[in-house]
Amino acid sequence: MNYQAIKVIYFNEMKRAWNTLLQTIASPVLSTCLYFVVFGGAIGGRIEEVDGVPYGSFIVPGLIMLSLLTQSISNASFGIFFPKFTGTIYEVMSAPISFFEIIIGYVGAAASKSLIIGAIILCTAGFFVDLEIQHPVWMVTFLILTCISFSLFGFIIGLWATNFEKLQLIPLLVITPLVFLGGSFYSVSMLPPVWQSITLFNPVLYLISGFRWSFFGVSDVPVVTSIIMICVFLALCLSVVWWMFKTGYRLKQ
């Protein structure tokens, strides 16, 4: 293993976040406050409780997931797309480093950043509502698994994208709708029956449901299903990345 290389890639990526510290911290804090004002305050005032949980608290896991997913994807995709775009990737590709090590460096950094952002949102939310976490170990497990798998997914997008439009395409047109429709701000049981069935095809639902369970012990779908789904997604991303490694996809000619 080329530990030095993993170290420099990881810290180089983390440094980027450090250089834009204000943006890294302020942006999730601000957006969390806004969601609480709009959903928790204005709308939540009219909704008493969902599944026995006060609405303000109910949306916290969804909010964290929303940021985690978008941040993981954008961090990881940008992290690999930018050196590809500027051409500096030649150096990484000519170094004595395996594809696996490259991934640990880039994906590890992207996942770490999301994890930090998740923690920041959780703390910010603590100022607005009382939070109880019934299964803290599972909460952290869900958090880490989500960060890693969606950072991997972002890495794949970053490799696949040949221009800035493609880089934004999937996060904007696929991920955002899936997150909003995946029960971030409501319980699936609040939907009409037809939409309840359709929602079951949304993979993000399982993530949010499982994560919410770790907080309040209530969930839309069985928690085991959630764990299986996220593991399946992780395995899927790993196999795509493995295939990319084998073929040198978009990196080697």
Add this chain to the structure above:
Amino acid sequence: MPAIISIVDLCKTYDTGFQALKSVNLTIERGEILALLGPNGAGKTTLISTICGLVTPTSGTVTVDGNDIIKDYRLTRKDIGLVPQELSLGAFDKVWDTVQFSRGLFGKSPNPAYIEQLLKDLSLWDKKDNELMTLSGGMKRRVLIAKALSHEPKILFLDEPTAGVDVELRKDMWKIVNKLSDSGVTIILTTHYIEEAEEIADRVGVIAKGEVLLLEDKHTLMNKMGEKKMRIEIRENLNAIPDSLVEFDLLLDEEGSALTYMYDTNAEYTGITTLLKAVNTAGLTLRDIKTTQSSLEDIFVKLVEDDV
């Protein structure tokens, strides 16, 4: 000592169907400076990129210091430094940081003293805290060299290092190359500037259309291919070449006051003495005699033209 790089039957066909390398065989000796000449699209960059691991070969083998570039890539790549053709650098990184980054990528633990000396040698020391985007093109080129040398490689590839570089930097660059070569580093460079290859290289390879047309010691090459021209200036103005001189295949210039004779320096019989006697016998008065040897450029143009 065995060759440092050995390339056997190397072929590369891109997905587009373009055949960039057609069975290239090349042996690069330890410690030499090899210049690869060739027109655009000849396959020079593909060849370098393959050895460095940026391009996957279609067939053939390359070994670096006895290790296969695919099977033992960790061993081969750690010995190689690459200065790419494009000025590929991040915008916001600082000079010092980016050079440290490169060293780490190649698996070497930090060595601030070495990096300091490297930056001083490349006249980059006072720019070490500058952001890369604030540097001029020439300075960026220096940073790329510093990055390539950051892990103390045994082999350095310079892909058209002087393209778009001013005279001063070019001279500096050749000083650096010579110094590196003296310290035992093997250097492979590609260039369009033939006079550079002539000035700096030990051996010259000519590549066109994915094939190595020629690989020769520079002096041998110039001698071997070196055609000499002798220009005989006379006081008379001739309308035509005198009959007694026809056998020498002379060229008469427009004014009729100079004759050009082509000969091969390596031939046993150059014919110079006989020609001069014949000129004398024809009653012509000599004003001056000049000889010129064809440059690498002429040789190169001739080779590539022949191939086309």
